[in-house]
Amino acid sequence: MLEERAIGAEPLIRVENLAKHFPVTRGVLIGRTTGHVKAVDGVSFTIGRQETLGLVGESGCGKTTTSRLLLRLEQPTAGRVLLDGRDIHALRGADLVRYHTRVQAVFQDPWSSLNPRLRVRETIAEALVVNRRVTRAGKLERVEEVLHQVGLPLSAAARYPHEFSGGQRQRIALASALAAKPELIVLDEPVSALDVSIRAQIMNLLKDLQARQQLSFLLVAHNLATVRYIAQRTAVMYLGRIVEHADTETLYRSPLHPYTKALFAAALPADPDAPRDDMILSGEVPSPIDPPSGCHFHPRCPFAMEQCARVAPELKAVASGHVVSCHLY
Amino acid sequence: MDSAAGVVLEVRDLRAYLYTRWGVVRAVDGVSFVLREGETLGLVGESGCGKTMTGLSLVRLLPEPAGRIVDGQVLLEGEDLLAKSESEMRAVRGRRVSMILQDPQTSLNPVFTIGDQILEALGQHHVDGERSLAARAQEALRRVKVGAPEQRMRAYPHQMSGGMKQRVVGAIAVAGEPRVLIADEPTTALDVTIQLQYLALLKEIQARTRLAMLFITHDFGIVARMCDRVAVMYAGRIVETGPTRALFRAPRHPYTEALMASVPRLEGHVARLPSIEGQPPPLHDLPPGCRFADRCAYVADRCRREYPPTMPVGPAHEAACWRNEPSAPSR
Numbered sequence A: 001m002l003e004e005r006a007i008g009a010e011p012l013i014r015v016e017n018l019a020k021h022f023p024v025t026r027g028v029l030i031g032r033t034t035g036h037v038k039a040v041d042g043v044s045f046t047i048g049r050q051e052t053l054g055l056v057g058e059s060g061c062g063k064t065t066t067s068r069l070l071l072r073l074e075q076p077t078a079g080r081v082l083l084d085g086r087d088i089h090a091l092r093g094a095d096l097v098r099y100h101t102r103v104q105a106v107f108q109d110p111w112s113s114l115n116p117r118l119r120v121r122e123t124i125a126e127a128l129v130v131n132r133r134v135t136r137a138g139k140l141e142r143v144e145e146v147l148h149q150v151g152l153p154l155s156a157a158a159r160y161p162h163e164f165s166g167g168q169r170q171r172i173a174l175a176s177a178l179a180a181k182p183e184l185i186v187l188d189e190p191v192s193a194l195d196v197s198i199r200a201q202i203m204n205l206l207k208d209l210q211a212r213q214q215l216s217f218l219l220v221a222h223n224l225a226t227v228r229y230i231a232q233r234t235a236v237m238y239l240g241r242i243v244e245h246a247d248t249e250t251l252y253r254s255p256l257h258p259y260t261k262a263l264f265a266a267a268l269p270a271d272p273d274a275p276r277d278d279m280i281l282s283g284e285v286p287s288p289i290d291p292p293s294g295c296h297f298h299p300r301c302p303f304a305m306e307q308c309a310r311v312a313p314e315l316k317a318v319a320s321g322h323v324v325s326c327h328l329y
Numbered sequence B: 001m002d003s004a005a006g007v008v009l010e011v012r013d014l015r016a017y018l019y020t021r022w023g024v025v026r027a028v029d030g031v032s033f034v035l036r037e038g039e040t041l042g043l044v045g046e047s048g049c050g051k052t053m054t055g056l057s058l059v060r061l062l063p064e065p066a067g068r069i070v071d072g073q074v075l076l077e078g079e080d081l082l083a084k085s086e087s088e089m090r091a092v093r094g095r096r097v098s099m100i101l102q103d104p105q106t107s108l109n110p111v112f113t114i115g116d117q118i119l120e121a122l123g124q125h126h127v128d129g130e131r132s133l134a135a136r137a138q139e140a141l142r143r144v145k146v147g148a149p150e151q152r153m154r155a156y157p158h159q160m161s162g163g164m165k166q167r168v169v170g171a172i173a174v175a176g177e178p179r180v181l182i183a184d185e186p187t188t189a190l191d192v193t194i195q196l197q198y199l200a201l202l203k204e205i206q207a208r209t210r211l212a213m214l215f216i217t218h219d220f221g222i223v224a225r226m227c228d229r230v231a232v233m234y235a236g237r238i239v240e241t242g243p244t245r246a247l248f249r250a251p252r253h254p255y256t257e258a259l260m261a262s263v264p265r266l267e268g269h270v271a272r273l274p275s276i277e278g279q280p281p282p283l284h285d286l287p288p289g290c291r292f293a294d295r296c297a298y299v300a301d302r303c304r305r306e307y308p309p310t311m312p313v314g315p316a317h318e319a320a321c322w323r324n325e326p327s328a329p330s331r
Ligand SMILES: Nc1ncnc2c1ncn2[C@@H]1O[C@H](COP(=O)(O)OP(=O)(O)OP(=O)(O)O)[C@@H](O)[C@H]1O
Pocket: A022, A023, A037, A038, A039, A058, A059, A060, A061, A062, A063, A064, A065, A066, A108, A288, B158, B159, B160, B161, B162, B163, B164, B189, B190, B191
């Protein structure tokens, strides 16, 4: 398995059989639980120091929930998240404070992640007060430094989030994540709201920061070109589970799982003359409330065999560092 | 209706400013374009250049109290929307012109279920029996590929993933079968397989209803696939408009050229992506000349003094850059 890659050295993050099931209730006041959304259903991976793990997959497959579990914003139903070998959901007191400076996040949605009542400078400075005793001047200096890093004018510091465009807000969110000099940043669709030039700037910035500051990233993104550009390894999720996981280059050159293949086939090339051989997946998008039996992908899989509806395939290694869960392999 | 050309929407010299503590932000500063029946016009450009404000101006939903339309015309089938009262506008929105907002959060009310919100949108547009309404709401969800629609109808927005919310907002926007759809980055939260299905759905609606679409996006894969023509915006103005292929193959404005060079490619691994150095001028303090001058590789003296007029550069293709001036100036 992939975990054995860095023999001896404990990875920064180790996720073990992580699960999160949300109850589905009926009735307004005294909700009766009628089922569960298995948003994340037994996910394992590691993130090494100075490493970027890309997480891709269908909308609703549990990427954000996985991110939120890593950030302690959700309690796992089962499984653990270990930071330097310690369960993050068991941290208390000073350890917890330390955790909050070591792990930061930039979310999908730049509208809800910024406090509308705080000026940009206060939002960024807030990330600093949580951890260290920083002088007022030191704080302002750091605010200016990170604003500059993300390509925003210094005048932005005095304004409120609603006074910026979507892409500008996303850069503010990134600036405040960077302020405390964390070790891991969870990036949930960090660049999808940005134009391609700023996107390139931010991705270059993330790469540079990683090289310079020992930073690790968990990158959730729908744009496959973005993932290819910055992630060393990529995991593909489908309906709460990882279905394929490999070195990014290997995965992009030879995807194995039928869902991964469909995903790559659906990416739109930025070329008006590119051939249009769409492989539009047939069948309904299944619901995590009532996932299909056996292999979750079988109702839509062009290669489905008789056993696929009965037996859930295990994740197995097909080459060094390349695992896939599909009966074809 | 301007029947000869099939023009559904014509925007003439639109100016929409935001009045703020630090000055007047000229977010939309003289924007003109036409939108024809059944066509898709892409609107691309740097983050913060005024794309969303352009879209919001068309449906008169600029942020209050800062935003105001100060000049121009927005002609929908010949009628000037800017001359309408607010109550007349309410009859236009959703039915004749619909907008999918960039921020799905503000379009969905957190205290109502998804089902209630779709039912309300459907109810607004058609007189219909209760039962069939619920069935149609589920059908609308199914069409945008939300699984288990019966159960999802009872979910609140916070219980749905980013991509699901975006699809619900899309379902609501097309429920009234509008003539014009302004889609402000409607697929940023969708994975590519669902994005492809969603785009195919928009195309299908377009083919059936001759819908005209203004598609605001940063994704050049979508532009290549969806758009007949593209308008490139920079610092409040459109600097180039042309057929999609011409913009990809032979851009005539240096900003478009630089933008195209930063598009990440899916094929092959690149060591470092090029990006455009520097920043655009602040919209509350714009220079008199070309707004791209500080970042342009071809800048000349004249560029800083005079704003370049929009000049034809090819069939249905125009750009605002002094480099395109014919060598024997006619001015
Ligand atoms: N608080 C909650 N209560 C109930 N269900 C939830 C809750 N949060 C998420 N879910 C469900 O869990 C599943 C996974 O959601 P998640 O947000 O993790 O998906 P995602 O992979 O990030 O999708 P997207 O790409 O669309 O953002 C979805 O079916 C979603 O509806």
